[in-house]
Amino acid sequence: MTFDPAQRFVRLVAAGNGVIYAIQADGSLRWYRHAGWTSGGTGWANGVGREIGTDWHIFRAVLAGSAGQLYTVSGDGTLRWWQYDLADPDGGSGDGTWHTASGAVIHDGFGDYPRVLGGYDDVLYGVKSDGSLWWLRYEAGDGSSGPESWAFGGQAQQIGTGFHRFPQLVAAPSGVIMGAEIAGVLSWWRYLAGDGTNGAGAWARGGIRADVGTGWATESLRTWTMGADGEIYAVALDTSPTPDLDHVLRWYRLLNYLTVDQGGVTANWAAPAGGVPVGQGFTVEETAALQGYPMRQCVGPGETLEVAVSTSFDSYDTRIRRLVPSPQVVRRVATTVPGPGPQILPPGYRSTGCGYPVAVSALVRDSWTSGVYDVELIGPQDLRRHAVFVVRPSQPHQDLLVVVPTYTYNAYNYWGGHDQYSDGQAGVRRTLTFLRPSTATEVDPTGAVSHLLQSDLALLRWMSEEGVGYDCVSDAEVHVEGLELLRPYRGVVLSTHPEYLSDSMRAAFVDYTLGGGRLVYTGGNGLYERVVPSADGTALTFRRADGARDILSEDGRPESDVLGVDFAPDGFLTFAGYRVTDADHPFLAGTGVSNGAVFGTYSTNIAASGWETDRVPDGGMAVVFAEGTQPFGAQMCRFDHPGGGWTFAAASLCFNGALQNDEVCAAILRNALAAAVG
Structure with missing residues (x-):
């Protein structure tokens, strides 16, 4: 079958000893061996890959062990076992046979895990939507199923928490796990117990991560996979002003991948920071x-x-x-x-x-x-x-209008490898189409923190369950129709991350509040940067002519003019609860809290004040009634505008993730929405 050279593969899976399984978009499973896997040489045992299977594009996850084992996870949660036995395990070009039990279903409970990693040592890890990490080990090794085939009878054992902070996770042998945080910091853990227990000494460094590198976010690399002896393969982005295909395979090797924690945290990389190019043609689109x-x-x-x-x-x-x-x-x-x-x-x-x-x-x-x-x-x-x-x-049916931040979704949509934040494209504007699939509008839980649609759905779900009626539009409607769209509504809700807006959108929000309208801003880093929509609305152009970010405050139009708060970059990727500073504020009515009380310590995005936060500028007039307990934490406030309008600001990307579990956060928003429509 023909494949698109811009997106040939849906997945690359390293398996040790230089073996890489590559799954084409047409389902062909291809076997490669990088002969230079120990040193970063460019030799390959089979440079074009050997087809060893078909229909492998139907799986949502594929994991590999170092002795031919493969594990596949289907969308319905079934786990299958496979084994490809090489005729020459230490050389050759991939000639081999499949174990007769290959494809056997060995477990049916993996629907609980949005993310699955592992495969080495027949250990599988599942990450649930709350970030908890679960351990399973397949002991039969022959395709048989049933409780006797698994450690603990196939019942997963929880061994960690907080892994939703790392959108990218891979596992290596001997309990090693590597993960990249949103900003691209690469972290290392090692699960020493190796038996599903989680007592004292179960983890190296007591489970505290060790940071071993930078530049591992999706803004730098399309995908990466880890072999069995510290080697990592990644597809790098093309950083030219007009990017071509992202297809160069780069090799890295963490020589001390088992002993990062010994003698203090050390990272002994065999390759330079950018890795070593070892292959071409490896375009990947999941x-x-x-x-x-x-x-x-x-x-x-x-x-x-x-x-x-x-x-x-x-x-x-x-x-x-x-x-x-x-x-x-x-x-x-x-x-x-x-x-x-x-x-x-x-x-x-x-x-x-x-x-x-x-x-x-x-x-x-x-x-x-x-x-x-x-x-x-x-x-x-x-x-x-x-x-x-x-x-x-x-026509308007409700008193509240929710503006769904589709412009922000487009900015963070890295489908095709490139978005507003990707490396490269120096000195030029970036135009990104809406007419492409999206990585920013995940509907199902991902097992990772979210500042995009997942978090906005949490807000809308809470509003629906509370019986709060609302209409919805996208950013584009506000851009085109402006104040006339907003005027009929008693309140307008801006959700988790309404970062990007056009000039006409900003003007509409200014005029709405000056005319007595009420904004309920449940997010952080809002109304921050300008975009220019195309005439037909199918694309957005980001940045200034010289490629610099087009930040509105640098043009004398800070977000605090509308929201009462400005983005506080020093709070980036910190997380905490809020502390009450004005317990008598009307938006705290019915909560029973007093000054100094802390709330919002749990959110699906870790804690309610965090990730990106806003604060009242010096001389600002907003009335703060709660503040994040971390340095540069969110300042929750109400900002009154001339003409009777006002803005409530949660001032944090993580606030909406606390609504289902924190009654104080829920009560505050309940009070703000009631005031908006009152």
Whole structure:
């Protein structure tokens, strides 16, 4: 089958001794061996790869051991065991045979784990949505199933917490785990116990991470995978002003990967910081087997929803769902849709669009309540992809309007490898299309912290469960319609991270508050940077002509003019609760807290004050009634505008993640929303 050279593979899996399993978007499983794996040489035993299997694109996760073992996780949570026995384990070009039990289902409970890692030593780790880390070990090693085949009868054992802070995690033999934080810091752990227990001494350094490198975020690397002896393979981004394909495979090796903690924290890398180029043609896009995007970010009743799709599957199922308070199917477009086949990306696709054909269309009905929706694309074995869109009302139906921050989603969407933050493209503006699949609109829990759609869904879910009515629009509607869109609403809600906005959006928010409107700002780092939407609304241009960030405060238009607070960069990636500073404030009514009380110590994003926080500028007039306990913590406040309007600011990216579990946070927002519509 033909594959797109811009997204040939959906996954690379290192397996030790230089072996790399590469899964093509058409399902071909290809075996490679890097002959120079110990030193970073450029030799390969089989440079074009040997096909050893088919239909491997149906799995949501693939893990490998160092003796031919492979573990696959399907979308329905089933775990399968495979073993590829090489004719020449120490050399050769991949000739071998599959164990007769290969493909056997050995467990059916992996749906509990959005992320699964491991494979070495037959140990598998699962990360739950709350960041807890769970350990399982397959002891049979022959494809058999049942409790006797597993340690602890196949019951997972919790061995850690807090791993949702690391969006990228891999595992190596002997209990080594490596993870990259949002900012790209590479961390090391070693689980010494190796038996599913978590007592004293179970972890090196008592479980405290050791930082061993930088530059490992998605802004620098497309993907990375770890072998069995400290070697790491990563696909680097093309950093030219107009990026070409991201396809160069780089080799790194942490020589002391087992002993980072000995003699203090040391990281003995065999390669320079940027790694050593050892291969080409390794383009990777995880969703390339099945992916799609809406042709418009927001549609209303009577309009036609259209979703463009590319897939290498013969067919797939589709359904349209409203996502909160829980996913509810509003229409099944078709039981089975013929696959249009994999589409080849045109030149300039990151800016002008992927050009995929429209495969799903539906008339938006009056009965579709305004909110956030998706078209769910369902492939074999319950492999799921999502195309997210907003349904706006035909006219205002509620007192509150939620502005879904689709411009921010676009800024952080690194599908295709590049976004507003990716390395390179020095000295130029960046234009990013909406007409591409999105990594920023994850519908299902990911097992990682989220400042994008996942967190916004938590807010909308809480509002729905509280019985708070709301309409929804995307950023684009505010850009085009301005104050006339906002004026009918008693309150406007800005969610987790409304960072990006156009000039006309900012003007609308200013005029709305000056005219008596109420803003309820539940996030952090809001109204910070300007974008320029294209005339047809299908793309955004970021940055100034010289490639510098286009920050509004540098033009004399700080966010505090509207929100009462400005972004405080020194608080980046710190997390804490809030401390009450004015217990008599009306927004604290009914909480029972007193000055000095601490709340919000738990959030799905670690703690309620954190990640990115805002503070009242010197001389600012906002009234602060709670403040993050960490240095440069969020200053929760109310800011009154001339003309009777006001803004409530939670001033933190992590606030919405605390609403379901912290009654004080919930009560504050309940009071703010009631005041907004009162």
